[in-house]
Amino acid sequence: MRPLANRMGRLGTETAFEVLARARALEAKGRHIVHLEIGEPDFDTPKSVTAAGVAAIERGETHYTPSAGVIELREAIAQYLSRARGVSIDASQVIVAPGAKPIMFYAILALIDHGDEAIFPDPGFPIYASMINFAGGTPISLPLREENDFVPDVDELRRLVTPKTKLIILNSPHNPTGGLLSKEAVREIAKIARENDIWVLSDEIYAELIYEGTHHSIAREEGMAERTIILDGFSKTFAAPARGRPDDRGLPQAPRRDRRRAQQDRRHHLPYAERRVLCLPEHHRARARRRKDSRRPRAAGGRGGVPRRHGLRRDR
Numbered sequence: 001m002r003p004l005a006n007r008m009g010r011l012g013t014e015t016a017f018e019v020l021a022r023a024r025a026l027e028a029k030g031r032h033i034v035h036l037e038i039g040e041p042d043f044d045t046p047k048s049v050t051a052a053g054v055a056a057i058e059r060g061e062t063h064y065t066p067s068a069g070v071i072e073l074r075e076a077i078a079q080y081l082s083r084a085r086g087v088s089i090d091a092s093q094v095i096v097a098p099g100a101k102p103i104m105f106y107a108i109l110a111l112i113d114h115g116d117e118a119i120f121p122d123p124g125f126p127i128y129a130s131m132i133n134f135a136g137g138t139p140i141s142l143p144l145r146e147e148n149d150f151v152p153d154v155d156e157l158r159r160l161v162t163p164k165t166k167l168i169i170l171n172s173p174h175n176p177t178g179g180l181l182s183k184e185a186v187r188e189i190a191k192i193a194r195e196n197d198i199w200v201l202s203d204e205i206y207a208e209l210i211y212e213g214t215h216h217s218i219a220r221e222e223g224m225a226e227r228t229i230i231l232d233g234f235s236k237t238f239a240a241p242a243r244g245r246p247d248d249r250g251l252p253q254a255p256r257r258d259r260r261r262a263q264q265d266r267r268h269h270l271p272y273a274e275r276r277v278l279c280l281p282e283h284h285r286a287r288a289r290r291r292k293d294s295r296r297p298r299a300a301g302g303r304g305g306v307p308r309r310h311g312l313r314r315d316r
């Protein structure tokens with residue numbers, strides 16, 4: 001049989017799902033498992049969300065939708081992001097996908113050519129390096145060290161930048177360390193991006209999971225709106241995976257159109273039913289936040305009775 005395309009050999013995976021499968025198999029045999037593998041809340045998707053989804057399906061909202069997402073949802077996301085990030089975002093700058101990962105994929109595919117370099121946080125979400133490789137680029141590791149509170153050393157970042165650097169990926173709050181970029185660090189990184197004409201993919205999917213400190217989006221920094229793609233989603237805040245809300249506000253018209261096309265080709269757009277699920281009023285958000293907060297004492301001292309280890313921050 002003829003082999004698969006070469007690029008398939010460059011595709012990595014999210015090993016947490018493999019560990020999850022093994023953990024579930026052990027659970028099925030009656031073993032008690034403390035789940036540290038998959039980054040999602042330990043409560044179910046709120047009833048109000050699932051009920052809205054079911055009601056939309058029953059109303060027959062199951063047909064094709066615009067590939068960037070239905071406009072009501074994009075408007076709701078634009079309003080939320082404008083408020084939460086302190087930047088002005090219009091619905092036309094928002095693209096919705098089933099989960100955050102497709103957007104990571106499209107953004108990297110739209111930006112990285114063969115020979116380009118993309119800097120990613122290390123340790124970090126494994127899909128960053130996988131996608132950069134898949135697109136034919138070179139992933140450049142930006143080490144995050146415990147002695148530096150798991151935030152990038154800005155001088156080290158500056159040294160990693162070369163004329164080939166096309167993209168810097170940020171993830172704050174950070175998975176898996178909990179590191180949070182300070183306003184000063186964000187400002188310095190923005191300066192590096194501006195001076196070297198580099199795009200930023202800012203993965204802010206954990207922005208609502210902060211207990212101390214404040215989240216600072218790099219999109220808010222001077223001259224950064226047009227070179228930043230904010231990646232956000234519902235998997236973590238609402239325990240509702242496979243629903244994403246990226247904002248491609250930085251992308252000029254042409255790349256934005258191409259990314260929408262890529263999304264269309266992949267049939268990744270959300271059905272109408274998702275629209276209701278995602279237009280969440282503030283009181284649903286507040287309820288989800290309270291549920292998360294009730295988990296905090298356990299997380300702070302170690303999870304499920306497991307003592308705190310190095311690499312897990314106590315305070316977030």
Ligand SMILES: Cc1ncc(COP(=O)(O)O)c(C=O)c1O
Pocket residue numbers: 038039098099100101102125171175203205233234235241242243244
């Ligand atoms: C940092 C980070 N970004 C993105 C994602 C992907 O989110 P989704 O499951 O919505 O695709 C995850 C999921 O664990 C994550 O930890």
